[in-house]
Amino acid sequence: INRIIDGYNRPRRVVEFPKKNGTPLYTSEFFGENVFSLKTMAKCLPKPVYQQFVKQLRGRQVMDKNTTDSVAHAVRIWAMDRGVTHFTHWFQPQTGSTAEKHDSFLNINTTFGSNGGEIYHLDTFSGSQLLQSEPDASSFPSGGMRSTFEARGYTVWDTTSPMFIQPGPHGTSILYIPSIFISYNGEALDEKTVLLRSSEALSKAAVDLLKLIDSDPSDERPRVTHVYTTLGVEQEFFLIDRGLYSLRPDLKITGRTLVGRLPPKHQQMEDHYFGRMPTKVLSAISEAELELIKLGVPIKTRHNEVAPSQFEMAPIFEEATIAVDHNLLTMDVLHKVAHNHKLKVLYHEKPFKGVNGSGKHCNWSLSTNHGENLLDPTSTPETNYRFLLFLVAILNAVHTHSGLLRAGIASASNDHRLGANEAPPGIVSVFLGEHLTEILNAIEESRKIKTSEPHIESIKVGGTILDMKISTLSEILRDLTDRNRTSPFAFTGNKFEFRAVGSKQSPSFPITLLNSAVASSIHEVMEALLNQKGDKPSLTDDDKLFVIRKFITKTKNIRFEGDNYSENWVKEAEIRGLPNIRKSPEAFGKLLDPVNADMLIKNGIFSKSELHSRYHILLEKYVKDILIEARTLESIVKTQILPIAYEFRKSLAEGIKSLESACGKDHTEPERNIIEITTPIVVDLQKYTDSITTMLKEIGKIDDPYKQAEHTETNLLPLMEDVRSRVDSLEELISDKLWPFPKYNELLFY
Ligand code: ADP
Ligand code: MG
The missing domain is CATH 3.10.20.70 (Glutamine synthetase, N-terminal domain)
Structure with missing residues (x-):
């Protein structure tokens, strides 16, 4: 209680909004x-x-x-x-x-x-x-x-x-x-070098494809000389009281709570989404925005997220390499500013067990140097071919390299989110929305589009009736596609949204891998187009349709419109032969899978040694992250939880003694019950914590990094869960007065 009253009494931090002659400036002015x-x-x-x-x-x-x-x-x-x-x-x-x-x-x-x-x-x-x-x-x-x-x-x-x-x-x-x-x-030691390389590779491939398909001499549009990857990053995070945070060694050391029970209010959480932001939070976020605007970060959106104390900030999209810099700056500025407001920002993907986790939705598209969005379904049929060719190239990239994309988002922390029952699962699939799906199906089956939409008319193309004149498609798509929130990779009107990216990670690596896969896939599409073209001076619409159809058929398995969180999808994906990669070590392995490694090396994104070093760094980081958690858990159980449990039991025992002498044996049953309940819990807790100690020694002796990661994942993580469940049972039994940590309801609802 004192902790909370103390927090309420803290003075609020106020910063001056930029003014000129006493009048507030427009945001664009600073x-x-x-x-x-x-x-x-x-x-x-x-x-x-x-x-x-x-x-x-x-x-x-x-x-x-x-x-x-x-x-x-x-x-x-x-x-x-x-x-x-x-x-x-x-x-x-x-x-x-x-x-x-x-x-x-x-x-x-x-x-x-x-x-x-x-x-x-x-x-x-x-x-x-x-x-x-x-x-x-x-x-x-x-x-x-x-x-x-x-x-x-x-x-x-x-x-x-x-x-x-x-x-x-x-x-x-x-x-x-x-x-x-x-x-x-000259080898890349960072995240940025490879991102720059991948953006170049993608630009080059996209320009080549455009050159090949837009070869109509009557076309007077200026030539495309560069294609930019555009990226808009939605950043989710928790903001909690810094005083309470500082009393949680697990949060401080590992970024997530290693113990803790779900609060009773959890059920009513849904009212938080898009609700009014708490004043203190709004005050911190708007100061961060002020700094970011001065730094040229086009920060635009802020809102409450699904979980209590969870929020989101998003900028206007920019060229991907700049957008990544700006996302990292955003995280950094918010971190510093929150500090000044006596708040703590948590970027971990799953800081609270049982509470919605945080992601980083990466909105991704391609734009020409004339500012045309290549993923915008435009109004003229010939541009639709262009759109459709890029679309199938992306489908093909995800289809061929789904394991690689999964590797790009893998980490010890994101594992708590991916495949858990809320975030996109470990299966990578693409959501296109009803309308695009129908268009692709119609092309594949060479039939008319089944639709009741009056705006979509059919046109005749090379002897096949196809409904391609989609004059208002962009508006329809924007309205209707976005709503499947369960897909890891969704088309949302004029861009793809890669939703499985972790809130804590730099968007650089996943976007590098995505860019590379798409660049490589564009080459494949071009090869097919050139085959169709043969000796003809240019490609016909039929040639383009033929190739589009070919890739629609090839990549069909990767498309999924249903609920990605359902058990049925897991079963169906298995029948379709799609990999369901639940854990990071397996995902990292996909980096070295020849289908991915050869592609990355051939396109000049990674050298062989750079790729192997990346793989090792990721594995090492994975193990290190979990070992730090295990040691932290071991230490808080041994030095904080168990001593409290002994004290609690002792006070009950003393209570029993005095009750007995005052009122007789019949009156001590409630206290005896509690002691009885806690005994096996405490016994297990001691046992499992000792096992962690032993296992940490075992893992330290394993030399092979992959085996070490595997052992950590299959044996140490479950053991940590065993410990946690005992601690969480005790949390429910032991008096609040004794419990050494602020609980979930304090952390999330204060
Ligand atoms: P939602 O929460 O509905 O997914 P938001 O408006 O929060 O959408 O975020 C959408 C993000 O997508 C913004 O950062 C926006 O700038 C970005 N975006 C829009 N168009 C493009 C594009 N062509 N390329 C990349 N990002 C884009
Ligand atoms: Mg959003």
């Missing part, structure tokens, strides 16, 4: 004010330098020395005028979060003249300092790729993502330089 954007560069740089920069950026060339020196100088002045004291290359090692090392601009200048030497200090920032730095790479995961004598790693400025400043201590600020992180030999 959007990106902390970003060294192209617009700012145009203002700060001499015109020829700016033009050179843009030319090299667009051409994806390496920056020359003169340009980088000028940019470095300009950004330093711009930043120092805003109170910046330090700069940092900001990169994304394979730890799921970001890394930074700060350096000040202070430098030494030495001149020697005839009168002796002069040494003085001044602020400088050179092009080479901007371009590259060399953090000690040996402390970041490399999966054995780097031998110790080559422990060097380089962070290199990623010019496609703009520099920005963030608040530092004491009113100062820090300049962030978005970077990639590579080894001495």
Whole structure:
């Protein structure tokens, strides 16, 4: 009670909304004010330098020395005028979060003249300092790729993502330089390098396909030279009181509660979704938004999620590589801001057992350099072929590489969500919605579309009646497709929504794998088109339809419109031969499956050694995460739960003694009952906790990382559940006054 009263009495944090002459600014007026954007560069740089920069950026060339020196100088002045004291290359090692090392601009200048030497200090920032730095790479995961004598790693400025400043201590600020992180030999040590590679591969494949299919000489549209992957990331999270959080060692160390019972209010939870946000939460989230808007993150949506104390934030979509940077920034800013509001944000996929978990829905599409969305079902038939060809290429990618996509979302924490009865299951399938499904079925069966929709008319194409003139399809789809919330990969009007991605992970890896699979599949579709074309000068509509039909038939099994959470789907998927990968170690194995590994290597996304190192890092991280949980559980049971249980039993026993002497033996039955109930629970708890201790030693002795992961998954995790269920039984019996941790109802409803 004291804990809670204390919390209620804390003063609220208030931040000033940006104003000009006392009038609040429009959001767009301070959007990106902390970003060294192209617009700012145009203002700060001499015109020829700016033009050179843009030319090299667009051409994806390496920056020359003169340009980088000028940019470095300009950004330093711009930043120092805003109170910046330090700069940092900001990169994304394979730890799921970001890394930074700060350096000040202070430098030494030495001149020697005839009168002796002069040494003085001044602020400088050179092009080479901007371009590259060399953090000690040996402390970041490399999966054995780097031998110790080559422990060097380089962070290199990623010019496609703009520099920005963030608040530092004491009113100062820090300049962030978005970077990639590579080894001495140029191997990717980070999440970003491979994402950039996959975006390039996908762009190239998509441009080639467009060139092949849009070869009509009468077509006057400007040529597509680049195709961007677009990404909009919906981030789910819990926000809880920081005081209560700090009393839960399990949450603090592992990000999830290792013990704890479902609160009685759980049943009424549904009223939370889209409900009014608690004032304190709204206050924290809106401060985070304010920071993010200044950082040029187009944050747009906020709302309550299904579970109590669960929320979501989402931006407007952007080019995928930038969207990933911005998602990581969003997580980071919210984390810091929540702290100032005495709140704690939880990004773990399943912080509370039995309560809805958190995901990161990755809305994904393809856009040409003219801003056309290639997954928008447009109004003219010829563009529909284009749409349909991209659609079947994506279906084919998921069909061929479903195991790979499953690997991209696997982790010890997401395992609690995937395949549990709420999140998408371990079976990867695609949802298209009724209308698209019917269109694909009709094409496959060469028949008319069965529909009562008056807006869909039939047209004659190459002797086959097909209903392809879908003038209002985009609106219909937008209205009707989205509602199957159970699908891991759903078409939602003009984009796909990859819903199985974990809330805690960087979207980079799953999107890299998706991009790569689609790029490779586009090549396959092109091959089929070229086969159809033969010696003809260009493809006919019939050729395109033939290929579309071929891939519809081939990929049919991956499409599923029903309830993905149902037992029936698990059975049906098995009949269809779709893999149902429930646990991470098996999923990681799919990275090395030849069908996936060959594709990734052939497309230049990963080298063989990069892929193997990735596999090892993921396995190691998986084991490490669970071992930390097991040790934490072992320790809290031994030092907090069991001692409380003994104390509780002792007080009951003492009560029995005094009751007996005061009222006689007949009156002690209730207390005796409780002691009787707790005895076997405490005995089991001691036994299972000791087994954890023994098993931890066993696992430590296994050398093979895969075997270690497997043993952890099949033996240690169930044992932890055995311990947990005993602790949770005790939680129900032991007095609140004695219980050492805030309970679910405090954590979730306060
Ligand atoms: P819902 O909760 O209904 O799934 P939201 O509006 O919360 O939808 O989120 C949808 C996300 O999809 C937003 O981030 C939005 O910007 C993004 N999005 C919309 N169109 C595209 C597109 N073409 N490519 C990628 N993302 C998109
Ligand atoms: Mg949403």
